[in-house]
Amino acid sequence: MKEIQSSKNTLIKETKKLQQKKYRQQTQSYLLEGFHLIQEAQAAGVVLKEVFISQRGLNEWSAWIEENLAEYYLVSDEVLKSLASQPAPQGMIAVAEMPQKETLNFSGAWLLLDNVQDPGNVGTMIRTADAAGFSGVILGQGSADLYNPKTLRSTQGSLYHLKISNQDLAEIIPQFQHAGSPVFGTALDKEAKEYLTAAKMENFALVMGNEGQGMSPELLALTDQNLYITIKGQAESLNVAIAAGVLMFHLLK
Amino acid sequence: MKEIQSSKNTLIKETKKLQQKKYRQQTQSYLLEGFHLIQEAQAAGVVLKEVFISQRGLNEWSAWIEENLAEYYLVSDEVLKSLASQPAPQGMIAVAEMPQKETLNFSGAWLLLDNVQDPGNVGTMIRTADAAGFSGVILGQGSADLYNPKTLRSTQGSLYHLKISNQDLAEIIPQFQHAGSPVFGTALDKEAKEYLTAAKMENFALVMGNEGQGMSPELLALTDQNLYITIKGQAESLNVAIAAGVLMFHLLK
Numbered sequence: 001m002k003e004i005q006s007s008k009n010t011l012i013k014e015t016k017k018l019q020q021k022k023y024r025q026q027t028q029s030y031l032l033e034g035f036h037l038i039q040e041a042q043a044a045g046v047v048l049k050e051v052f053i054s055q056r057g058l059n060e061w062s063a064w065i066e067e068n069l070a071e072y073y074l075v076s077d078e079v080l081k082s083l084a085s086q087p088a089p090q091g092m093i094a095v096a097e098m099p100q101k102e103t104l105n106f107s108g109a110w111l112l113l114d115n116v117q118d119p120g121n122v123g124t125m126i127r128t129a130d131a132a133g134f135s136g137v138i139l140g141q142g143s144a145d146l147y148n149p150k151t152l153r154s155t156q157g158s159l160y161h162l163k164i165s166n167q168d169l170a171e172i173i174p175q176f177q178h179a180g181s182p183v184f185g186t187a188l189d190k191e192a193k194e195y196l197t198a199a200k201m202e203n204f205a206l207v208m209g210n211e212g213q214g215m216s217p218e219l220l221a222l223t224d225q226n227l228y229i230t231i232k233g234q235a236e237s238l239n240v241a242i243a244a245g246v247l248m249f250h251l252l253k
Numbered sequence: 254m255k256e257i258q259s260s261k262n263t264l265i266k267e268t269k270k271l272q273q274k275k276y277r278q279q280t281q282s283y284l285l286e287g288f289h290l291i292q293e294a295q296a297a298g299v300v301l302k303e304v305f306i307s308q309r310g311l312n313e314w315s316a317w318i319e320e321n322l323a324e325y326y327l328v329s330d331e332v333l334k335s336l337a338s339q340p341a342p343q344g345m346i347a348v349a350e351m352p353q354k355e356t357l358n359f360s361g362a363w364l365l366l367d368n369v370q371d372p373g374n375v376g377t378m379i380r381t382a383d384a385a386g387f388s389g390v391i392l393g394q395g396s397a398d399l400y401n402p403k404t405l406r407s408t409q410g411s412l413y414h415l416k417i418s419n420q421d422l423a424e425i426i427p428q429f430q431h432a433g434s435p436v437f438g439t440a441l442d443k444e445a446k447e448y449l450t451a452a453k454m455e456n457f458a459l460v461m462g463n464e465g466q467g468m469s470p471e472l473l474a475l476t477d478q479n480l481y482i483t484i485k486g487q488a489e490s491l492n493v494a495i496a497a498g499v500l501m502f503h504l505l506k
Contacts, residue, residue, distance in 0.1 A: 120373075128495050133485025154492075161487040229502070232386025234414040238498070239407075242381050245495040246502045249482070 007082035030147035034090035040157030047097040057091025085149035106179035108135030115142035123154020136163030185223035192226035260335035283400035287343035293410030310344025338402035359432035361388030368395035376407020389416030438476035445479035
């Protein structure tokens with residue numbers, strides 16, 4: 001255990017740079033805020049390069065810290081605050097290593113995100129995909145960064161429970177189809193069908209689109225079938241994460 | 254049309270107080286930010302006591318303004334910003350009058366919120382209830398304020414499409430039952446049943462609970478049947494707005 005009292009410490013200043021996506025990509029590492037996410041990451045075998053803990057955090061999670069951390073930094077509240085995205089950080093912040101790229105396998109149910117921009121929506125959809133029993137989530141171009149603090153927080157740790165991959169959806173959709181998994185888009189065009197008429201199945205991909213524009217026409221043209229949810233009231237649309245939840249729970253057998 | 258250039262103007266200073274719940278309740282009025290919400294309010298017959306518009310807003314929505322507003326204030330960007338909850342206000346902010354309290358009728362499907370604290374969740378659930386064809390939403394004690402800017406924004410205007418009422422749920426649940434509508438709670442207790450085994454129906458109430466603690470034991474004891482959603486993956490729970498969406502779309506005939 002080492003102590004850091006000042007947010008002007010070199011390691012702290014370097015670590016703080018991970019608040020920016022550019023530095024996360026350069027270093028292939030990211031910040032995890034709060035005990036729950038850090039605990040989930042550790043349990044999933046994620047390498048924690050550095051862990052910063054306040055005195056309060058040390059008191060609260062001493063048993064876990066002793067059992068799981070070979071090394072950590074005891075830091076002042078000011079230091080912890082300087083690393084956090086939220087006004088009241090939860091006593092512990094870690095630097096985690098991004099996973100190696102793995103080859104995808106296309107079995108099971110997959111959620112594909114086409115330009116879903118809100119980090120809260122992306123995180124919530126990952127959490128919902130986990131709860132619905134999906135195998136993985138593919139983040140297409142334009143979608144919010146998985147390692148944005150708000151995305152991470154909204155996943156509630158589910159990013160460590162299923163496969164998550166960044167891919168060009170125009171390339172990946174044909175690969176699902178080649179592997180025998182139908183790909184469902186979401187749209188309101190006249191060839192789309194009401195989701196309740198779609199049979200439950202085990203192997204498929206479901207594509208959700210941008211909050212305002214929906215799916216891109218290029219991707220809609222690649223799907224096997226497009227689905228819609230009938231809106232009964234006067235709402236113009238559903239929040240994309242809500243629509244994804246309704247569809248995922250309906251479609252997966 | 255009158256002009257206001259300074260955020261120190263008395264009317265602006267008074268209006269700014271509506272950012273606080275206390276003043277909203279005292280004056281029975283609230284702030285609406287952005288053209289879309291204001292347009293929805295006006296179309297629903299809500300009284301707009303004051304409307305503040307920037308030059309950019311005036312250019313963009315001149316036809317609507319001419320047709321719908323007898324009077325408005327042209328304000329500087331600085332003034333608009335001082336009234337807004339968001340860093341980049343959308344050109345128009347209005348002071349709207351809260352509706353008179355109406356007597357409730359218990360027919361149709363109703364969503365009851367027990368201590369749901371996040372304004373985004375409450376707003377999204379109102380939007381989803383609208384889309385699912387629900388008749389209304391009842392905000393129980395401890396739930397986020399309907400007139401919080403984040404709640405309003407998340408409703409996307411759906412607050413004007415169905416009935417919304419603040420009530421003590423312990424008093425209102427027996428009234429649904431007396432009117433012949435079963436009341437479903439959400440819980441993981443051993444007498445709860447998997448939602449997919451529940452029949453679709455037209456008249457009922459569904460209660461969703463707090464983000465962390467779920468429904469209060471007192472209310473769970475009052476319901477006719479409690480439901481749960483089977484979690485298939487390793488997620489500990491679903492976001493409450495997602496769970497509400499899955500249940501609402503499944504239950505309403």
